[in-house]
Amino acid sequence: MxxxxxxxxxxxxxxxxxxxxxxxxxxxxxxxxxxxxxxxxxxxxxxxxxxxxxxxxxxxxxxxxxxxxxxxxxxxxxxxxxxxxxxxxxxxxxxxxxxxxxxxxxxxxxxxxxDLVPARGLHIMERAIGDAPGRPVPDGVTLRPFTDADTDAFLAVNAAAFADHPEQGHFSADDLANRRAEDWWDPAGLILAEDAEGVVGFHWTKRHPGNTGEVYVLGVHPRGAGRGLGGILLDAGLAHLAGTGATRVILYVDAVNAPAVALYERSGFAVFHTDTLYRPATRD
Ligand SMILES: CC(C)(COP(=O)(O)OP(=O)(O)OC[C@H]1O[C@@H](n2cnc3c(N)ncnc32)[C@H](O)[C@@H]1OP(=O)(O)O)[C@@H](O)C(=O)NCCC(=O)NCCS
Structure with missing residues (x-):
């Protein structure tokens, strides 16, 4: 073959x-x-x-x-x-x-x-979207939808937020262009957090057919860490998805990414299945 x-x-x-x-x-x-x-x-x-x-x-x-x-x-x-x-x-x-x-x-x-053994787990988590109020946005930070002029800033924040991530860390201008050519692309569903220095985080949501939405990518630049921006962006994206009629939301997260799994659990998500990456067993 x-x-x-x-x-x-x-x-x-x-x-x-x-x-x-x-x-x-x-x-x-x-x-x-x-x-x-x-x-x-x-x-x-x-x-x-x-x-x-x-x-x-x-x-x-x-x-x-x-x-x-x-x-x-x-x-x-x-x-x-x-x-x-x-x-x-x-x-x-x-x-x-x-x-x-x-x-x-x-x-x-x-x-x-x-002769393959499990090497990495990727959780798929889900929750219903209720109408809980969003967390308050700190002074000096604004949330707004993506525009074409934000492409470079978005890619830079993504690269910094996912510097150690095996897939998302390599997300390129071509990858963005491919997603933008898909039916589900909606700039209003890519929410940016901006402060005096520029874009500092984003929540990219994805609408699936039927009643399901997805936390597609949620990233905060390391310079924005510790300000609660992850939770604020998460809520803003969920509110956006609810506004499009989604009643259930899913997301993918590395099983070993404890801070992210904890953020999602605190926000009402639970694991419903896990994808597994298998690698050849090492022979000693
Ligand atoms: C996993 C998958 C690719 C196996 O394809 P397949 O053509 O059935 O595999 P093979 O016929 O070559 O099976 C090889 C061996 O795997 C094991 N195996 C495969 N399916 C099995 C099953 N349902 N139950 C028990 N053993 C199984 C057996 O040892 C089998 O050898 P045997 O038939 O001589 O007993 C197929 O079930 C599939 O497409 N699953 C969904 C996609 C998926 O999970 N892919 C990830 C692969 S890691």
Whole structure:
């Protein structure tokens, strides 16, 4: 099985249909947002597992995150396709780390069969949106929606806030442009906190179809730390989402990011599932 550096329109449609079938069976999408965007771009490598002319499995490697995602059609599992995709991945990418969204039983068993061990947990937390009043904004700080003129300031605050984060720390002008081309993009949902020195934090919300909203990215520049801006921005974003009709809100947070998990728990969020990143077991 050879890696492809891009997918044809037909291959892309086949992978999207496959992903929809896996999501219907598993209750969790097998590809995350970045992987879905990469189906139409040329920054990732792709492997297709086939039976005759039918695509039955798919793997993607993202060099920027150094992680892979891999899944097999629910009707074609336990036939070795997962193993073939992983073998092909390992042949081209030394020691790939692999996401298991929802960390399903099959993924746990499959990972064990490939000598992979859990290395990182990403919590998905949720809460209902009530109409609790927002926390008061300190003097000298204003909240306002994003405008085009804020692009550089936004990217700089994001880079500083997520300097140690494996994915969000690399968020680029291109990544922003890609999100802005998506149907859900809404500048009013990207709320900036500004003080005398400029933009100091932001809460980027995302509206999903139905009644769900997301705390997409919440970041405060280290110079703004200790002023309660995280909670204030969180409330402002929740109020915005409530205004668009969302009644439930979700967010993703690294399980080891104790201050962020604590902020969200204090704000009424609870973990409802955890994605797991598997890595090859180290042999001593
Ligand atoms: C995990 C997944 C990719 C496995 O694909 P697959 O084609 O069924 O995998 P294989 O047939 O190559 O299975 C290899 C081994 O994994 C283990 N395994 C896989 N699924 C299993 C299950 N449901 N229960 C127990 N063991 C399982 C077995 O040891 C199996 O070998 P065996 O069939 O000879 O017993 C597939 O279930 C899937 O797409 N799940 C949803 C997406 C996902 O979770 N991906 C993350 C992978 S870490």
């Amino acid at each position: 050879e890696p492809l550096s891009s997918l044809s329109g037909r291959q892309r449609a086949a992978v999207s249909a496959l992903a929809a079938a896996a999501e219907a069976a598993d209750g969790v999408a097998p590809l995350n947002e970045e992987a879905r965007l990469q189906l139409g771009r040329e920054d990732a490598l792709h492997w297709l597992a086939t039976e005759g002319d039918t695509v039955v499995g798919y793997a993607q490697w993202q060099p920027t995150n150094a992680t892979a995602q891999l899944f097999v059609h629910p009707g074609h599992r336990r036939a070795g396709h997962g193993t073939s995709l992983h073998t092909a991945l390992v042949a081209d990418v030394a020691e790939p780390a692999l996401w298991a969204f929802g960390d399903l039983h099959a993924a746990q068993r499959f990972a064990a069969s490939r």
